[in-house]
Amino acid sequence: MENTKIPYKIYLDESEIPTQWYNVRADMKNKPAPLLNPATLKPMTAEELYPVFCKELVAQELNDTDAYIDIPQEIQDFYKMYRPSPLIRAYFLEKALGTPAKIYYKFEGNNTSGSHKLNSAIAQAYYAKKQGLKGVTTETGAGQWGTALSMACSYFGLDCKVYMVKVSYEQKPFRREVMRTYGASVTPSPSTDTAVGRKILKEHPGTTGSLGCAISEAVEVATSTEGYRYVLGSVLNQVLLHQSVIGLEAKKALDKYNVKPDIIIGCAGGGSNLGGLISPFVGEKLRGEADYRIIAVEPASCPSLTRGKFAYDFCDTGKVCPLSKMYTLGSGFIPSANHAGGLRYHGMSSTLSQLYHDGLMEATSVEQTSVFAAAEQFARVEGILPAPESSHAIRVAINEALKCKETGEEKTILFGLTGTGYFDMLAYEKFNDGLMSDYIPTDEELQKGFDGLPNVPEN
Amino acid sequence: MENTKIPYKIYLDESEIPTQWYNVRADMKNKPAPLLNPATLKPMTAEELYPVFCKELVAQELNDTDAYIDIPQEIQDFYKMYRPSPLIRAYFLEKALGTPAKIYYKFEGNNTSGSHKLNSAIAQAYYAKKQGLKGVTTETGAGQWGTALSMACSYFGLDCKVYMVKVSYEQKPFRREVMRTYGASVTPSPSTDTAVGRKILKEHPGTTGSLGCAISEAVEVATSTEGYRYVLGSVLNQVLLHQSVIGLEAKKALDKYNVKPDIIIGCAGGGSNLGGLISPFVGEKLRGEADYRIIAVEPASCPSLTRGKFAYDFCDTGKVCPLSKMYTLGSGFIPSANHAGGLRYHGMSSTLSQLYHDGLMEATSVEQTSVFAAAEQFARVEGILPAPESSHAIRVAINEALKCKETGEEKTILFGLTGTGYFDMLAYEKFNDGLMSDYIPTDEELQKGFDGLPNVPEN
Structure with missing residues (x-):
């Protein structure tokens, strides 16, 4: 291992946990x-x-x-149970890939919920x-x-x-x-x-x-x-607000070592983790203070950003919830039974949808066998067994690092490792046994979902 | 939460990971x-x-x-993947118990093996x-x-x-x-x-x-x-040697805040975690530099220290291994199917056996329903779902903290939280459904195990 001033794991002090x-x-x-x-x-x-x-x-x-919105003291107290979460420099992964890229990930899985x-x-x-x-x-x-x-x-x-x-x-x-x-x-x-x-x-x-x-x-x-x-765990603005602690901590940890990421990557289901991770970075981008390439990664089987429509839609199948303007596959779209349950949602946070619509964020989709291959590679060298959802971000982070290997560029990549895969071993078993398959919906299948979109006149 | 100088989690710097x-x-x-x-x-x-x-x-x-034995650089490098492990002040548990005791635990479960x-x-x-x-x-x-x-x-x-x-x-x-x-x-x-x-x-x-x-x-x-x-994961002297990183880190973290534990508690199956945790503290005891009360906790269903014999015995059922002098229930003893698989071993590390024999360490046994009650209580307030093995130590730590509540003593308790229980949910399910039972072997059952001890003349 190279001798460097940046440690493997950057832990902030408890006093540095965000208070807003x-x-x-x-x-x-x-x-x-x-x-x-x-x-x-x-x-x-x-x-x-x-x-x-x-x-x-x-x-x-x-x-x-x-x-900025103050975090009540009682919540700050609870955050101390499991925060700050580590920002990890992926030295082992960099070495295994032979890439000049510098890879960091914010690990949110070290608590019993197993995620952010x-x-x-x-x-x-x-x-x-x-x-x-x-x-x-x-x-x-x-x-x-x-x-x-x-x-x-x-x-x-x-x-x-x-x-x-x-x-x-x-x-x-x-x-x-x-x-x-x-x-x-x-x-x-x-x-x-x-x-x-x-x-x-x-x-x-x-x-x-x-x-x-x-x-x-x-x-x-x-x-x-x-x-x-x-209460809802994703999609809503309030959730992205709470999840901003991820990005605020990550940014503070990087700032300590004067590191500025070139690329920021996160998996996107409803958008809670990605929105939280990128918030402060997007803020700088919006205020013209810095620029970052931001990539949302979704499963090819449920591609709301990359193949969905930007339209008002129901948030739920039963149509009892308010309408939200978002990239959506239609509330009637039933994604195939892929193994990243957290990414099987027909829509996307309206905040992230707007950022994507305005060109402030890119999106890409990946297939699950390639995701599990990345997960296994990552687990073997970094020692953390990732959740299938998080592994979507790993897949793209590895892809970007391998591009750097080709070009020789020393880019700095930051991705969100949202959780662990201990309860996803049936999926890993399928992958280990070579029984996992990929599924990409056809345009006709997607059209059925779009046909169910509510008719909302443009303002 | 009280305002204190001691943080919830004490993380050493990477440079403070033991090198010997x-x-x-x-x-x-x-x-x-x-x-x-x-x-x-x-x-x-x-x-x-x-x-x-x-x-x-x-x-x-x-x-x-x-x-002291040097830790090779390659092992030190790997240790950086998941060490130093946090020493956690159990503020939430102390508050829930209403005890004046100060409780600390060294948490070794934050890696994919789920344990130390x-x-x-x-x-x-x-x-x-x-x-x-x-x-x-x-x-x-x-x-x-x-x-x-x-x-x-x-x-x-x-x-x-x-x-x-x-x-x-x-x-x-x-x-x-x-x-x-x-x-x-x-x-x-x-x-x-x-x-x-x-x-x-x-x-x-x-x-x-x-x-x-x-x-x-x-x-x-x-x-x-x-x-x-x-290779063997417990019992052997070499394993206790490697596991001394647990105790060395714990002691260094406590020393930083001038904290001296009164009681040190660990679960004991073959002895790897307990031996590692207590090593540097026992060293001080042996050298007359300090005194600590040390408690080994074993399941009532497999009570090698509390009810076993101190004798030479086989380490394995097939009798292909060398004989070890230890507290043992006999290599033919088959413990009842309790849910702490890591503590279902008939013998005990010869080092720990000798320390126990010489009065440098106490031992106690606990029944599994009381262990799971402690596990659940701990999980709810400290936010970590403990392994059944580790929960034996939690049970006794809580018992000691409740004694302090009665007497008003502000004792400092340190225990080892060896791992997480994510793969033990069948056991938790049994407990949640009220279907878990206790089993304590009778003297006659133990005698059968002792009858199989090899005949080794005293030196």
């Missing part, structure tokens, strides 16, 4: 489009959102003017507690969000009802059990608990569920149960 | 008894051990005079590589050791053959898959690959295996295959 979130919308000239009421097609007011979301979270959702999801879960649970609620409802796909929320609710003594996509519920019994260990109730979705679940089951008997469908159920339960609200 | 292992035997007046050749009942010579173990590891095994086992795996793989071997064989029970070894072998390009206790192989397919992801071959034990496996299968058809049995198979394959040696 950064709200990138404040610096955007073209603001993300507002949520619309599906009945009136008018922007949702705060009052209209209160039955679904906690009041302070609604305020954060609608706030596109304040660049805890950053927003604790914030949302805090505001629910502060509002005097009994509990919250949510959906979970891959399970990281549900796990994170169960941990956060356990900490504040809130009830936590999780609707888990049925295929994940069955394939990931251990995920379910972690949530139960933290006191959450976990129901496979679609269920017969809700009107929307019963309707979906009737229309699609034998369905293994989807995120969009689980969202509909969780929202129905929240809005029909006294003292409950709904 | 500490060999506690050098400071022991009563040295651990030597390994005996079972045929001659004479101490094993280095030459007799070479067919089984790598040469440099044999030298470390037999070295009871050098207090990697500390010795990388050392043993390094010496195998240095000796020009093709590969190594080993056994694994709970799976942490096998995972750690597969990671280490992958790093050095060594072949890795793991014999996994059959019940674990079946109950923990994901563990197996992690090892395969790192390129290891994994065989359920007993298998028909080996003479000893076939013999055991014939005598005990339908057996679900044991650590002692898997050791016999791994040793047979190593000694009968060109270019292979056997």
Whole structure:
């Protein structure tokens, strides 16, 4: 190993954990489009959102003017349980690739939720507690969000009802059990608990569920149960706001060593991790202070940015949620059963969608066998078994590093390693046994999703 | 949370990772008894051990005079991948218990092996590589050791053959898959690959295996295959030597804040984690420089220290290994199927056995339902889902902290949190469903194990 001043792992001090979130919308000239009421097609007011979301979270959702928002002390305290997260210089990977590129990754998997999801879960649970609620409802796909929320609710003594996509519920019994260990109730979705679940089951008997469908159920339960609200782990502006701690810490760690990344890479499902990681860097870009190449990576099987439409769409299958303007494959699009459950969502954060639309961010898609090949290579040299979702970013980071090897360029690459893959070993088994396949939807299949887009006249 | 100068997590700098292992035997007046050749009942010579173990590891095994042994640069490099590990002040747990005690734990689970086992795996793989071997064989029970070894072998390009206790192989397919992801071959034990496996299968058809049995198979394959040696993840002196990095780091972190523990607690199966954690503290005790109360915690179902005999015994079921003088339940003792696979071993490190015999360490045993209750309590407030093995130490740490609550004493407690429980969710499920039971062997059952002890005359 070369002798260098930059350590393998850069840990900030506890005193350097951010005390304010950064709200990138404040610096955007073209603001993300507002949520619309599906009945009136008018922007949702705060009052209209209160039955679904906690009041302070609604305020954060609608706030596109304040660049910094204070993190309450109780959340700062909880962050100390698992933050700051390390920024790791991938010396081992660089050596294995023989690349002149300098690779860094921000590792958010060293907590029991196994991912970055805890950053927003604790914030949302805090505001629910502060509002005097009994509990919250949510959906979970891959399970990281549900796990994170169960941990956060356990900490504040809130009830936590999780609707888990049925295929994940069955394939990931251990995920379910972690949530139960933290006191959450976990129901496979679609269920017969809700009107929307019963309707979906009737229309699609034998369905293994989807995120969009689980969202509909969780929202129905929240809005029909006294003292409950709904919380969501991605897509929303408030989530990207909370997740900005990832980028703020990463930037502070890099700044300490005067390192400026040339390329910033993150996987993108609903956008929570990518949005959080890039926020402060995009802020500099928006303010004309610096330039960065930013790449969103999505699965070829669920390509909302690279093949979707920029349009108003429902956030959920049951069409009970507000309309959001975003890159979308249509709320009726059911992605093939790939192994990155966290990236199987038909839409994309409206903030990221706007940044992409405005050319401030690139997007690319990758196929899952190449993703698992990168995951295995990474695990063997860096010693961390990555989640399938995170491995999408690894794939592209390796690709970019190999390009540097060809050209001899010493680019600095930063990517987000959102989580660990301990609960994804069925997918790894499939890959190890050579049984994993790729799937790319045809244009005709995508058209079916687009045909279901709601008709919203341009302003 | 109280405002204090001691952070939640104390991370040493990379430059503070130990560059020498500490060999506690050098400071022991009563040295651990030597390994005996079972045929001659004479101490094993280095030459007799070479067919089984790598040469440099044999030298470390037999070295009871050098207090410090240099850590080769290649191992130091690898340590940087996941070390230093954090020393965590359990502020959240202290608050939940309402205890005046100050609780610290050294967390070794933040790496893909999920435990401290990697500390010795990388050392043993390094010496195998240095000796020009093709590969190594080993056994694994709970799976942490096998995972750690597969990671280490992958790093050095060594072949890795793991014999996994059959019940674990079946109950923990994901563990197996992690090892395969790192390129290891994994065989359920007993298998028909080996003479000893076939013999055991014939005598005990339908057996679900044991650590002692898997050791016999791994040793047979190593000694009968060109270019292979056997490696073991616990019990041996060399393993305790490598694991001393745990205690050295913990002590350095505490020293930075002038903290001196009153009580040091660790779980004890074969003794690798406990021996590593306590080594530098016991060294001070042996040299008369300080005093510490040290507590080994074992499962009530496999109580080698608290109910075993201090005698020469076989290390394995097949009786192919040398004899070791240790606290043992007899190599024929089959512990009940408790959920802490890493603690289901009939014997105990000869070094720890000697320290216990000489009154330098206490031991206690706990039942598994109380262990899982402690695990769940800990997970909910500290945010780390502990391995069942580690939770034995948590149980006793909480008990001691609650005693302080009664007496008002502000004792400082340090315990070892050896690993995470992500692959133990079947056990958690049993606990969550109220289906977990306790088992304590009767004196008659223990006597059967003692009846099988070899007849070794006292010197």
